Amino acid sequence: MKFSVIHTSSECDARIGSINIGEIEIPTPVFMPVGTLATVKTLSSEEVKELSEGIILSNTYHLYLRPGIEVIEEAGGLHSFMNWDRIILTDSGGFQVFSLNGLTKTNDEGVRFRSHIDGYYHFFTPEKVIEIQIKLGSNIIMPLDEPVPPDASYEYTERSVKRTSNWAKRSIECFRKNNIQRKPLVKEKISKIRNENYLFGIVQGGFFKDLRKISVEEICSIEFSGFAIGGLSVGEEKLKTYEILKFTSSLLPKDKPRYLMGVGTPEDIIFAVSCGIDMFDCVFPTRAGRRGLFFTSIGKINIRNKKYEKDFSPPDPNCECFTCKNYSRAYIRHLIKSEEILGYRLTTIHNLYFFKKLMSEIRESIKENRFYEFSKKILEVFNLQK
Amino acid sequence: MKFSVIHTSSECDARIGSINIGEIEIPTPVFMPVGTLATVKTLSSEEVKELSEGIILSNTYHLYLRPGIEVIEEAGGLHSFMNWDRIILTDSGGFQVFSLNGLTKTNDEGVRFRSHIDGYYHFFTPEKVIEIQIKLGSNIIMPLDEPVPPDASYEYTERSVKRTSNWAKRSIECFRKNNIQRKPLVKEKISKIRNENYLFGIVQGGFFKDLRKISVEEICSIEFSGFAIGGLSVGEEKLKTYEILKFTSSLLPKDKPRYLMGVGTPEDIIFAVSCGIDMFDCVFPTRAGRRGLFFTSIGKINIRNKKYEKDFSPPDPNCECFTCKNYSRAYIRHLIKSEEILGYRLTTIHNLYFFKKLMSEIRESIKENRFYEFSKKILEVFNLQK
Numbered sequence: 001m002k003f004s005v006i007h008t009s010s011e012c013d014a015r016i017g018s019i020n021i022g023e024i025e026i027p028t029p030v031f032m033p034v035g036t037l038a039t040v041k042t043l044s045s046e047e048v049k050e051l052s053e054g055i056i057l058s059n060t061y062h063l064y065l066r067p068g069i070e071v072i073e074e075a076g077g078l079h080s081f082m083n084w085d086r087i088i089l090t091d092s093g094g095f096q097v098f099s100l101n102g103l104t105k106t107n108d109e110g111v112r113f114r115s116h117i118d119g120y121y122h123f124f125t126p127e128k129v130i131e132i133q134i135k136l137g138s139n140i141i142m143p144l145d146e147p148v149p150p151d152a153s154y155e156y157t158e159r160s161v162k163r164t165s166n167w168a169k170r171s172i173e174c175f176r177k178n179n180i181q182r183k184p185l186v187k188e189k190i191s192k193i194r195n196e197n198y199l200f201g202i203v204q205g206g207f208f209k210d211l212r213k214i215s216v217e218e219i220c221s222i223e224f225s226g227f228a229i230g231g232l233s234v235g236e237e238k239l240k241t242y243e244i245l246k247f248t249s250s251l252l253p254k255d256k257p258r259y260l261m262g263v264g265t266p267e268d269i270i271f272a273v274s275c276g277i278d279m280f281d282c283v284f285p286t287r288a289g290r291r292g293l294f295f296t297s298i299g300k301i302n303i304r305n306k307k308y309e310k311d312f313s314p315p316d317p318n319c320e321c322f323t324c325k326n327y328s329r330a331y332i333r334h335l336i337k338s339e340e341i342l343g344y345r346l347t348t349i350h351n352l353y354f355f356k357k358l359m360s361e362i363r364e365s366i367k368e369n370r371f372y373e374f375s376k377k378i379l380e381v382f383n384l385q386k
Numbered sequence: 387m388k389f390s391v392i393h394t395s396s397e398c399d400a401r402i403g404s405i406n407i408g409e410i411e412i413p414t415p416v417f418m419p420v421g422t423l424a425t426v427k428t429l430s431s432e433e434v435k436e437l438s439e440g441i442i443l444s445n446t447y448h449l450y451l452r453p454g455i456e457v458i459e460e461a462g463g464l465h466s467f468m469n470w471d472r473i474i475l476t477d478s479g480g481f482q483v484f485s486l487n488g489l490t491k492t493n494d495e496g497v498r499f500r501s502h503i504d505g506y507y508h509f510f511t512p513e514k515v516i517e518i519q520i521k522l523g524s525n526i527i528m529p530l531d532e533p534v535p536p537d538a539s540y541e542y543t544e545r546s547v548k549r550t551s552n553w554a555k556r557s558i559e560c561f562r563k564n565n566i567q568r569k570p571l572v573k574e575k576i577s578k579i580r581n582e583n584y585l586f587g588i589v590q591g592g593f594f595k596d597l598r599k600i601s602v603e604e605i606c607s608i609e610f611s612g613f614a615i616g617g618l619s620v621g622e623e624k625l626k627t628y629e630i631l632k633f634t635s636s637l638l639p640k641d642k643p644r645y646l647m648g649v650g651t652p653e654d655i656i657f658a659v660s661c662g663i664d665m666f667d668c669v670f671p672t673r674a675g676r677r678g679l680f681f682t683s684i685g686k687i688n689i690r691n692k693k694y695e696k697d698f699s700p701p702d703p704n705c706e707c708f709t710c711k712n713y714s715r716a717y718i719r720h721l722i723k724s725e726e727i728l729g730y731r732l733t734t735i736h737n738l739y740f741f742k743k744l745m746s747e748i749r750e751s752i753k754e755n756r757f758y759e760f761s762k763k764i765l766e767v768f769n770l771q772k
Contacts, residue, residue, distance in 0.1 A: 074698070
């Protein structure tokens with residue numbers, strides 16, 4: 001894995017660069033669509049290739065429960081299972097363990113949780129989640145961390161920072177010891193890409209600057225291939241989040257990719273890019289799409305609204321995506337209201353196209369040192385609606 | 387509309403031909419996928435073009451209730467609404483009215499029914515369903531008929547034959563009086579095809595040969611563009627159905643397309659083709675697909691079965707469809723079991739591809755006078771499984 005910063009904005013910390021993994025080059029800042037259960041919901045891998053920069057996120061926790069790691073391992077890994085010959089980043093499952101489960105028990109060894117599907121108990125250790133992700137053949141592996149709730153006390157957060165650092169060390173040791181070269185498959189491109197595996201570190205520290213600083217120092221002293229900021233997409237107050245984000249990002253090494261987990265909306269992405277963030281993932285464009293929400297060049301549109309019943313114009317008047325070129329607001333409204341699968345597909349296709357284009361325009365504007373001007377335009381479109 | 391019989395089998399009444407509507411040519415025998423709510427479930431119109439011969443069926447009853455005829459009329463008709471520039475056949479809604487509604491009241495004027503969505507009362511007359519289909523811009527319009535349950539008495543069936551004939555006459559009068567040329571749209575191909583509108587007749591008569599004969603005589607004395615056999619896909623005993631089908635089909639004029647409504651399975655299609663049927667529609671391949679059933683060259687496969695959990699071979703080892711070329715049984719099983727939309731799409735794509743290929747092979751075998759040999763192969767594959 002090679003990360004290069006090509007240009008840093010003259011206006012702020014925003015930067016463009018590229019992540020090279022094997023033969024694949026990912027331009028940054030990049031948005032990664034989420035394929036929770038080895039599928040970006042509604043889309044084929046072929047479609048996701050068109051609608052992304054060739055990198056997706058998939059969820060260790062969900063795959064562990066369904067179909068189970070053994071099935072994916074026997075398939076030759078996740079790339080092979082879902083027929084995806086680009087980059088896969090998998091999360092550690094930590095976020096799901098803590099957010100989808102009322103009852104978790106955490107100690108220094110790891111975390112015990114109940115499956116949200118059948119209620120069975122499972123135990124994740126830092127080593128176990130690394131081993132799982134190695135079996136998946138993930139390209140960018142995330143270590144187990146302990147996120148804290150937004151209202152966590154200083155003492156609680158301090159303990160979790162310490163635990164996260166401790167788990168980070170165990171993770172890289174386990175990764176170094178257990179990472180493997182996999183036997184060749186018939187599909188050459190998949191065969192190759194599966195053998196490119198890297199480990200990122202995750203910074204925690206809640207809403208306390210000094211704890212964030214400690215976490216950055218501890219995590220960044222470990223030889224990870226990139227660094228993620230955790231715990232900043234859990235529904236906290238926006239200004240506070242932005243402040244912590246800016247502070248934390250400024251402490252991260254410049255020569256490694258910076259990844260803001262679980263973000264976000266166009267507004268949040270714009271702010272984070274200005275802080276020097278390079279990677280994003282979020283279910284929002286796809287999930288909101290399935291509920292009928294379009295992100296467009298003129299703001300958000302809820303296609304279920306009665307006023308679109310006989311609106312035969314495209315969802316976004318300035319868009320060249322498959323959906324906008326072929327289908328009308330009235331038709332998609334009918335599909336979504338009738339719970340027709342094509343409706344979910346058409347909104348998903350448009351929203352991912354929109355986010356891909358947004359990131360591309362962000363990169364272009366950074367390159368040309370007019371990121372502020374561009375940001376202003378986007379913020380006006382999306383903030384005026386609120 | 388032009389219908390030509392190209393060749394009749396030397397072995398039976400099976401025949402190949404073509405239906406020409408505007409610039410579009412449909413080879414027969416043909417299978418029409420069902421797009422109930424202005425969408426063949428899970429697929430875009432672009433995909434349906436690939437997976438069909440360019441003709442689909444859509445349901446008047448369902449479109450009337452959702453999104454409502456007015457919306458589709460304002461869109462410039464159903465072709466424009468769903469971005470489909472090929473042929474659309476719409477049914478009369480009669481079948482749905484009688485099958486989806488416990489309480490219908492029929493008299494000579496028409497039929498009163500309750501919406502299965504909100505329980506409101508509606509009244510369909512032969513004239514009304516023609517007017518609706520004209521507004522939809524349907525290419526092949528079906529008149530309102532009165533299907534009878536499989537166990538209907540002779541007297542009841544006789545009355546329904548008379549009523550169906552009476553309604554047929556009112557339908558063609560209404561069609562002649564009200565059919566319109568529509569104003570041009572931007573999309574030229576859709577603009578043209580929408581103005582090609584034809585009316586078929588429907589033969590009823592339940593399981594009484596003499597009533598079927600009367601119905602054929604009365605319906606075929608009217609100048610319809612083709613003839614459908616109704617009332618033979620409602621779950622009756624197979625041998626009895628086959629007997630009535632063979633008898634009725636043999637009475638129909640040879641120079642008009644013959645359409646067997648609501649059929650069917652590969653076995654039923656094979657038998658009907660041998661009786662000289664030219665057109666079929668059925669939700670079975672798409673609906674069963676969404677439940678995980680694959681039609682394959684080696685028979686039916688229920689992908690939910692545990693034995694496919696680690697089966698990384700394609701659904702059909704002898705298939706060139708998108709699904710079989712890219713995805714494994716194990717992956718699709720995982721998707722279907724996890725209720726992932728991509729799973730429903732992949733089974734639908736394969737099944738429609740399978741039916742399209744089946745019809746193409748049927749036509750080829752008729753052309754080469756080896757339809758019996760081919761049929762035997764198909765029947766062995768699908769009957770051995772039962």
